[in-house]
Amino acid sequence: MRYSPELAAIRFGCGLSPALPPPRSVSDLLDGLIGPDEMARTYPIELFDRYQNRLIDLTALWKAHRKAKEREAKGQLRDQIDAVRDQARRDASIWFAHTLMRWIDTQSGLRERLAFFWADHFTALGKSGAIRYSGLPYVEQAIRPNMTGYFSDLLISVTTHPLMLQYLDQAYSIGPGSPIARKKPGRGLNENLAREVLELHTMGVDGAYTQSDIRALAELFAGLSYDWAGGFRYRADFAQPGGETVLGQSYGGKKASLSPVLEFLRDLSVHPDTARHIARKLVVHFVSDTPDPDLVAHVARRYRESNGHLLTVYGALLEHPGAWQSELMNVKPPADFVASACRALNVRPDRLDLDRPGRLRRRLVHPMAGMGQRWMAPEGPDGWPEEDAAWITPQGLASRISWAMTRPRQLVGDLPDPRRFQWDALGSYAPASVQFAAQAAETRAEGIGLVLASPTFQRR
Amino acid sequence: MALDLTRRSFLTRSALIGCSAAASPLLTRVSFAAAPWDTRLVVIILRGGMDALDVVRPLGDPDYTSARAGLLRQDDPVIDLDGFYALHPGLQPLLPLWRAGEFGAVQAVATPYRDKRSHFDGQDLLEAGSTGLGDVAGGWLNRALGQVPGVSLRTGFALGHGEMKVLAGDTAVTDWYPDTALTLSPQAALLAEQMMAEDPLFHGAYAQAMALMGEGQEGETATNGAAKGKRRLPEHVNIASYAAEQLRGDARVVGFSLNGWDTHRAQTKGLTRALKRLSQTILTLKRELGAPVWGKTVVLAMTEFGRTVRQNGTGGTDHGTGGALLFAGGAVRGGQVLGDWPGLQESALLDRRDLMPTADLRAYVAGVLQGVAGLDRAALEGTVFPGLDMDGPTSLLL
Numbered sequence: 001m002r003y004s005p006e007l008a009a010i011r012f013g014c015g016l017s018p019a020l021p022p023p024r025s026v027s028d029l030l031d032g033l034i035g036p037d038e039m040a041r042t043y044p045i046e047l048f049d050r051y052q053n054r055l056i057d058l059t060a061l062w063k064a065h066r067k068a069k070e071r072e073a074k075g076q077l078r079d080q081i082d083a084v085r086d087q088a089r090r091d092a093s094i095w096f097a098h099t100l101m102r103w104i105d106t107q108s109g110l111r112e113r114l115a116f117f118w119a120d121h122f123t124a125l126g127k128s129g130a131i132r133y134s135g136l137p138y139v140e141q142a143i144r145p146n147m148t149g150y151f152s153d154l155l156i157s158v159t160t161h162p163l164m165l166q167y168l169d170q171a172y173s174i175g176p177g178s179p180i181a182r183k184k185p186g187r188g189l190n191e192n193l194a195r196e197v198l199e200l201h202t203m204g205v206d207g208a209y210t211q212s213d214i215r216a217l218a219e220l221f222a223g224l225s226y227d228w229a230g231g232f233r234y235r236a237d238f239a240q241p242g243g244e245t246v247l248g249q250s251y252g253g254k255k256a257s258l259s260p261v262l263e264f265l266r267d268l269s270v271h272p273d274t275a276r277h278i279a280r281k282l283v284v285h286f287v288s289d290t291p292d293p294d295l296v297a298h299v300a301r302r303y304r305e306s307n308g309h310l311l312t313v314y315g316a317l318l319e320h321p322g323a324w325q326s327e328l329m330n331v332k333p334p335a336d337f338v339a340s341a342c343r344a345l346n347v348r349p350d351r352l353d354l355d356r357p358g359r360l361r362r363r364l365v366h367p368m369a370g371m372g373q374r375w376m377a378p379e380g381p382d383g384w385p386e387e388d389a390a391w392i393t394p395q396g397l398a399s400r401i402s403w404a405m406t407r408p409r410q411l412v413g414d415l416p417d418p419r420r421f422q423w424d425a426l427g428s429y430a431p432a433s434v435q436f437a438a439q440a441a442e443t444r445a446e447g448i449g450l451v452l453a454s455p456t457f458q459r460r
Numbered sequence: 461m462a463l464d465l466t467r468r469s470f471l472t473r474s475a476l477i478g479c480s481a482a483a484s485p486l487l488t489r490v491s492f493a494a495a496p497w498d499t500r501l502v503v504i505i506l507r508g509g510m511d512a513l514d515v516v517r518p519l520g521d522p523d524y525t526s527a528r529a530g531l532l533r534q535d536d537p538v539i540d541l542d543g544f545y546a547l548h549p550g551l552q553p554l555l556p557l558w559r560a561g562e563f564g565a566v567q568a569v570a571t572p573y574r575d576k577r578s579h580f581d582g583q584d585l586l587e588a589g590s591t592g593l594g595d596v597a598g599g600w601l602n603r604a605l606g607q608v609p610g611v612s613l614r615t616g617f618a619l620g621h622g623e624m625k626v627l628a629g630d631t632a633v634t635d636w637y638p639d640t641a642l643t644l645s646p647q648a649a650l651l652a653e654q655m656m657a658e659d660p661l662f663h664g665a666y667a668q669a670m671a672l673m674g675e676g677q678e679g680e681t682a683t684n685g686a687a688k689g690k691r692r693l694p695e696h697v698n699i700a701s702y703a704a705e706q707l708r709g710d711a712r713v714v715g716f717s718l719n720g721w722d723t724h725r726a727q728t729k730g731l732t733r734a735l736k737r738l739s740q741t742i743l744t745l746k747r748e749l750g751a752p753v754w755g756k757t758v759v760l761a762m763t764e765f766g767r768t769v770r771q772n773g774t775g776g777t778d779h780g781t782g783g784a785l786l787f788a789g790g791a792v793r794g795g796q797v798l799g800d801w802p803g804l805q806e807s808a809l810l811d812r813r814d815l816m817p818t819a820d821l822r823a824y825v826a827g828v829l830q831g832v833a834g835l836d837r838a839a840l841e842g843t844v845f846p847g848l849d850m851d852g853p854t855s856l857l858l
Contacts, residue, residue, distance in 0.1 A: 169724040172774045181773075186530050188773025192724045195577070195779065205578045211811060331661075370640065372621045379507070379622065379719050382580050390623045392661050394669035395637035401652065401666075402642045433658060437651035446648045453652060455659035 001321040006427045010328065010460045012286060012318070013109025015340030018416075018424040020107055026318045032108025033148050033311065039106050040144065043098035043349075046091065048163065051137040054088055055228040058130055085130050092133035093357035096365065096375060099136065101349055103339035110314070111147070116336065117285055118143045120383035122158040122201060124167040125376070131166065135376040138163040151278065151308035152269035156262055159197060162226035168193035168381060175222040175240025194218040196381045202268050204277030213246050220244040220251055220261060234258040247271070275303035282317055284386050288329045295322035328429065328459035331388040334371035336460075337400060338364060341452045344425035347411045363407050370399035392458075400458065405449030418447025425451050496610035499756045499791055499832040500707045502745060503601055503626060503715040506738070506763040507583060508722030511777050512784030513769065513815060514731055515551065516565045516797055520544035523804035527770045531727055531777075545797045550735030553743060557788060563742070564794035564856070566785040566824055568802055570765060570817035572847075577779035579722065582764030587626035589822060591847035598629025600822075601715055604829050604844045606631040613668075617706050619699045619716040627715045634668060634711075638702035639692075642673050700741045704748035707757070712833070721763060724776040742788050755790035758828055758857065762786075762821060768813050769804055782815030785824055787856050791832075798824075798854055823853045831857040 008029060009015060009022035016022065023029045058081060065077040103112050119139040126132040142161045146154040158164050165171040173190035174180050181187060194217035199205050223239035226232050236256040243253035243260075249267060252260030268274060279300035283291040295317070302316035317323055332340060353359045365375050372391055378384050385391070409415055418438040422430045430438075434454045441447035451457060514531055518524050520543065525532065539547040539555060545567070547555065557563035572592070573585040585593055589600025596603075605611045606629070616633035618624035627633050644652065649670065656666040693701070696718060703714040718741065720734040738761060746754050766783030782802070788794065800818040802808050810816045826840040826848060841848050 169774055169776070172725065174773055176773070186771075186773075190724055190772050190774040190776065191778040199576070199578050205576060205581050211575060211577065369621075370637075380579060380722070385623060387623075388661060389628075392665045393635045394665045394672060395621065395635065395640040397662065397665040398640045398642040398669040398673065401644070401669075402640075405644070405648070431655075431658065433651075433655045437655055440647070440651060442645060442647045446645065446651075450648060450651055450655065454655045455662040456655075458662070459659075 001324045001326070003324060004326070006429065007324060007326065009109060010429070011323075012113065014103040014106060014112050014336075015109070015343050015460075016425060016427050017104070017343050017346060019346050020105070023107075023109075026315070029108075029110050029318060030311065030315055033111050033114070033314070035108070037111070037144070039102040039108075039112070040140070042105065043101045045095040045098055045140045046137050048134060048137040048141040048161070049231065051088075051134050052162075052228055052231060054084055054130055055134075058084055059228055088130045088133040090357050092136065093360050093365075094354050095136040097349070097352045097354050097360055100339050100342055100347070100352065100364070104343045104347055113286075113336075114147050114314075115139060115144050117282070118147060118154065120378070121281065122154075122164070123378055123381050123383040124158070124161065124164040125378075126163060127167065131163070134163060148311040148314075149309070150269070151274070151303075151310055151313075152266045154310070155201065155269050156265050159193070159201075159265060160224060160232050162228070162231055165193070165224055165226050165232075168196055170221060171225045173218065173222050173224075174238040175219055177241050178222060178239055179237045180235075189215075189218045189222060191215065191218045193224075194221050197268075200382055202277065203271060203273035204280075207271075207273035207277065209247060216244045216246045217264075220246060220264060223256060223258070224261065234261075270304070270307050272300075272304060275300045275308065278308075279303055279313070282313070283323075285330075286317065287323055287325075289387055292322040295320050298322075328456060330386075330460055331391050332458055332460055333384055333391060334368045334373035334396075334400070335375065337371070337458055338368055338403065340460075341404065341408070341425075341457070342411065344421070344452070344457075345408055345412050345416070345448075346424075351411050351413070363410055367399060367403040367407065370395070371403070372396045372399075401449070401453040404452035405446060408448050408452070409445050415444045415448050418444060418451060421448055422451045425457055426454075429456055431456055495710045495712050496608050496615060497712060497833050499712070499758065500749070500753060500789075501713045501828070501832050502703060502707070502757065502759040502789075503713070504738070504741065504759065504761040505583070505587065505624070505626060505715070505717045506721050506734075506761055507579070507717050507719045508763070509579060509582070509765050509767055509779055510721040510734070510763040510783060511723060511727065511731060511767040512565075512567060512763075512782070513766065514727065514777075515548045515735065515786075516541070516567055516784050517546045517548065518544060518567070518801065518804070519546045521801070521804045523769075527804060530771050530775055533728060541797060544801075548731065548735055550732040551739055553736075553739040554788070557742070557746070558795055561795040562746075562790055562792065563786075563788040564792060565787070565797045565799075566819070566821075566853075566856075567797055567799040568782045568815055568818045569785050569799060569821040569824065570782050571821050573765065574781065577765060577781070579764060579779070582779075584625065586762060586764045586821075587624075589626075589825075589845045596846055599624070599626035600825075600844050601626045601713060602629030602631050602633065604833060604835060605633065605713060607835050607839045607843065608833050612710070614706075614710050616713040617703065617711050617715070619703060619714060620695075622717055622719075624715045624717065627713075633713075634672065635665075636668075636672055636702075638698050640669070640672075642669060694737070694740070696737045696741045697744050700744035701748050704745050704753075707749060708753055718761075723767070724772065724778060725774040727771075727776040730776075738786075746788075751790075757789040758791050758832060759788040760785065760825060760828060761788075762825070766815050769809055769815055770813070780814035781810050782817040783821075785821055787828075791858055792856050793858050798856070819853055820848060822848050823850050824856060826850050827853060827855045828857060831855060 005022035061081045068074045142157045169190045170193035176188050195214050198209050219240040223235050225235045239256035243250045251264045280296045283296050299316045303313050306312040422438040437450040438447050554563050573582050587599045590596040613632045618627040618635045656663045723730045767777035767780040772778050802816040822845045829835050
């Protein structure tokens with residue numbers, strides 16, 4: 001149960017690569033998180049701030065469309081609207097390809113893994129129109145730069161993000177005693193964000209909060225809003241007058257403002273229940289569905305001691321022997337399976353046909369849906385399941401095997417020799433059955449497919 | 461000799477095939493056991509918390525319209541059911557079934573889940589069937605199958621891409637999504653089998669997948685052909701039609717999910733969409749099962765909780781407690797809304813916000829299992845739904 005470079009790449013990184021060395025040590029792993037973000041520079045993804053311009057354009061176009069009287073003018077505007085939307089969809093598929101390329105080319109796989117982890121922890125989806133394609137811009141702006149500082153900064157960044165406020169219905173929630181409620185009878189609170197912040201994002205469902213905490217927090221949150229032109233906006237006219245008592249502490253009271261909300265989120269970020277919940281979730285995600293209680297306790301303790309300093313928390317996870325059990329455990333979710341397979345194959349950007357989004361969808365996105373993961377579209381704010389059994393169903397496994405057998409040859413020029421490839425993909429982890437399959441397969445494609453379809457490759 | 465299909469030789473042959481099947485029980489395509497009972501049960505989990513008060517509207521309650529003014533549209537037709545309740549227009553396609561006694565509802569029911577109103581814990585408890593979370597392993601429908609002798613892998617089906625915890629557990633069931641495709645050369649299949657054999661989770665799934673694939677290649681049924689046609693069927697229709705195909709054969713229990721019930725905002729739109737999917741699902745089942753099998757079918761649609769009595773501030777409703785159980789099929793006593801109505805005046809609500817549950821949802825479901833699969837009360841109260849008291853509710857079955 002000690003550090004091994006191979007295991008570090010498989011369990012805490014994007015998998016083994018034939019082109020890049022695995023991390024040498026725990027400090028190598030951690031250093032990779034704080035250096036310059038080379039992958040983000042090489043394979044850019046638009047920041048949400050910029051993405052917003054598209055939404056501003058669309059708002060203006062729709063407004064003109066409503067006002068236009070002539071049929072022809074309406075038709076032209078409609079064409080422009082469709083063009084903006086299509087462009088967003090095409091760009092989103094390039095960003096998906098860039099996400100894959102980051103997984104393939106990174107020397108700091110842990111950074112990409114953490115980006116997936118936090119994007120899932122703070123699941124937020126666009127629910128209609130062009131907002132639907134803004135998932136990766138949200139992650140790029142609200143999450144990726146905040147993964148190594150204090151959890152409070154990450155929490156504040158996502159909780160005040162327009163996409164989250166839209167997804168969990170916060171933007172239109174207003175205090176029942178707010179100035180605007182007097183003008184708009186029938187409008188009022190919406191508990192959705194308040195509940196999920198406590199249940200999913202911080203304390204966990206076993207946390208020490210009650211329905212009245214949720215209600216009070218919904219009142220405290222009233223005012224968190226946005227408009228596409230300016231992004232996040234605190235609307236004092238939406239706020240519930242007076243202070244709120246949440247989790248036994250009182251917040252605000254005098255003039256409605258954002259600062260009591262931020263004060264609450266900072267307090268919440270260092271709540272012992274939050275420490276426990278985040279620690280456990282990290283261990284479950286990176287190590288095992290049935291986590292070693294010692295390991296969880298150790299990570300939670302470091303979390304509390306450091307006030308939720310995330311780099312310290314990751315360090316606690318990586319320094320503990322419980323994280324280095326040599327047996328591969330967790331099953332990779334479909335996106336991680338596909339991306340780590342592309343890394344083992346060292347897929348090059350020109351083969352991803354960035355200008356042909358239809359191909360990307362057929363080769364990568366649709367197959368992932370068959371494996372049970374619709375890219376960037378989980379069913380609910382709890383994101384994707386961690387349990388291995390949720391993924392390895394007959395239909396999920398059949399789709400994985402099918403992809404492994406047929407798609408790699410479309411993604412690389414010449415398929416490698418399966419006997420070498422089993423080493424590229426699995427290193428010294430390759431069991432005899434996989435080594436045998438790699439040399440006994442009838443064709444290269446089947447040999448590659450069998451290596452990728454092996455339980456060993458699908459676990460980490 | 462070849463024609464000597466006496467009972468004795470038939471039994472011997474079955475026993476022989478049975479032996480080889482025992483060596484690889486999952487790989488067999490032939491089902492040996494005839495189905496252990498005749499009535500079909502379809503369990504649909506409506507994930508997200510269906511707003512019972514909007515689906516089966518208690519228009520006769522004096523507090524209803526004031527609590528829901530913004531959710532009731534002026535131009536909605538009032539689909540009166542019994543003078544007190546009215547049906548959401550999104551379920552209009554099921555009205556003929558209601559009139560034929562093939563569709564009904566139970567109002568104001570809930571699982572024992574209270575207080576935290578989490579979707580995820582609420583669904584876990586709904587599927588576990590226990591009184592508290594973590595009381596018991598696996599799902600109630602799986603434990604129910606475990607009570608019946610003669611159940612095979614093909615008696616129970618969990619369909620779709622997502623998890624169906626209600627059917628997970630010690631008794632093997634078939635997990636599948638109808639459009640899955642996998643073709644392996646014999647050599648690749650053999651090598652894969654050897655690799656998978658080292659990992660029980662992968663091996664079980666692999667064996668099932670190969671068995672189901674084998675079936676697909678044997679012959680295409682009409683419904684399969686339609687699914688593979690030019691236009692892809694919507695997922696729920698595809699699943700319902702595959703479910704019907706299995707239920708026409710040896711399958712007796714099918715479970716799947718319909719999502720999209722979490723209507724915090726713009727509920728009139730979102731709920732209509734979800735109800736359309738539910739109607740299409742039930743109508744597909746009825747059509748593709750055919751009259752004789754539909755006549756012995758029970759469909760139960762259940763959700764983790766109901767929603768707040770008062771609409772929230774954004775044209776929707778928040779997580780609540782008391783909800784509804786919907787039931788359909790040719791074997792049910794439909795055309796009625798069952799359940800004790802607790803009233804909507806503030807003093808009658810749970811925590812002054814939710815519809816007060818007046819019965820345990822599980823008691824109705826247990827009654828159905830009793831009728832469908834012949835489970836006795838001791839097994840239902842002790843094993844399938846531990847901690848349940850079955851006294852009280854009317855049977856949903858004819």
